[in-house]
């Protein structure tokens with residue numbers, strides 16, 4: 001996959017709080033093109049696999065429970081420098097530390113329930129995109 005793509009999820013908290021539209025508007029306004037998107041819900045097995053890198057962390061159980069408790073929006077986004085620019089758009093993991101105007105500052109409530117996911121590298125963007133989408137779902 002090319003390096004101008006990143007992967008995102010609008011997490012269950014943001015969906016529950018009615019922020020799908022607001023977050024997609026921020027993403028579009030920042031110049032990201034949506035090349036794949038679906039409304040879906042992670043199973044426990046999905047969430048454990050997706051977050052396997054965090055399996056030894058004390059918050060892992062809480063993270064899996066949170067990410068499976070309701071639907072999410074998963075998407076692949078395209079833009080020059082997508083991974084880095086999207087991390088800047090979403091802001092710090094903890095919304096209390098996120099910069100003004102970032103998605104997490106605007107829409108997140110806590111370090112755990114932080115509204116959106118954004119891939120942290122080109123390699124993970126490709127892995128995470130392939131986790132959720134088949135080739136014919138990417139445009």
Ligand code: GDP
Nearest residue numbers: 054059062063092093111112113114117118120
């Ligand atoms: P990210 O790359 O900014 O999403 O942050 P990390 O990769 O460090 O963590 C992945 C996800 O785990 C975060 O987005 C949060 O949803 C969750 N998380 C991280 N730290 C904590 C924590 O201290 N407590 C809880 N409950 N969840 C956390």
